[in-house]
Amino acid sequence: MWEDEININEVKEIRSKTTVYLGVGAIKKIYDIAENLKKSGINKVIVMTGKGAYKKTGAWDYVEDALKKSNIDYLLYNKVTPNPTVDEVDDAAKLGREFGAQAVIGIGGGSPIDASKSTAILLSYTDKTARDIYEFTFTPEKAAPIVAINLTHGTGTEADRFAVVTIPEKGFKPAAAYDCLYPIYAIDDPQLMVGLPRNQTLYVSVDAVNHVFEAATSKVRSPYTVLLAKETIRLVSKYLPIVLENPQDLKARYYLTYASLIAGIAFDNGLLHFTHALEHPLSGVNPKVIHGHGLGILLPSVIKVVYPAVPEVVADIFSDVLPELKGTKDETDKAVNGVRNWLNDLGIKEGLRDLGFTKADLDKITELVFTTPSLDLLLSMAPVDATKEVVKEIYTNAF
């Protein structure tokens, strides 16, 4: 395969609206990035991250050194949790404003990077709060410059215009999407990801698969999103089992990172629909639910509902996993079982019950799909009508 001929140690520049540095050793690009920030007049930044991975991966050594070498003062906010809340963002924004931060560097997976993006908006709108962003009381048109140093291969947030933050008292986990949320630079260095625990490795890749599945089957799908979807699923199906077997395999990590990046670009273009709209209430209500895990549990049930509407696309994008699919409406069960078995083989064997939900929660989570701000947009992108009955049916089949 041509993949074998690519020198993964040569850092490539991949441009969307974000300039992404992809490759083993890409973290060293932080020196150039820091210099560029300095040249553009930035003297103070807030660095946002979780509690440990930024150090354990070695990313912090480079970031701290680069900021010092470029004479940029930094404030380290290392308290972002998985499924970050509006309160954390407000906390970081308050500290960042007091410090005089002019840019935000996010280090981590989706949670720290999305919290960083949200904080970047609040640095530009000093009279607003994170609840204003996620209750959509205003439309942000600017944000402080964002740099994303990605430590997982799943969310695609390092190169897209989305951010997701939870409003805990409401169980809402809305997604904001604004052009000002594109990071100016992103680093995708697979070397920083070799320590990702097995389950996280699995769940983030399943997140990427859902991004492309939805982007390729939404009402606004395009030849581009279908192309990116097919390649993402091919790469994940080939390299994820290798990484689950040998977490240190850099070439496999490289292609999973690339797959996650292009999956992010795919849904930046084709948007998302059922799987994400139905997962957000799960992790919104129970922050212990890991996004990619919830998505993996829902995916077969979503395919059951949408396959008859988009059989050719689904058969095409899954052709490396399920070559037997021909793309006809009558093979829905074959597609559902095929994807379920694939996910099962990779390690997703649970149902919603195992995440702590019972049938008594059905009405509540169904209601949240329709009341959480921003999810209505995702529902409107689904290739079949997103009625309450359909949503309930998807959840029911995922128990």
Ligand SMILES: [Fe+2]
């Ligand atoms: Fe996602």
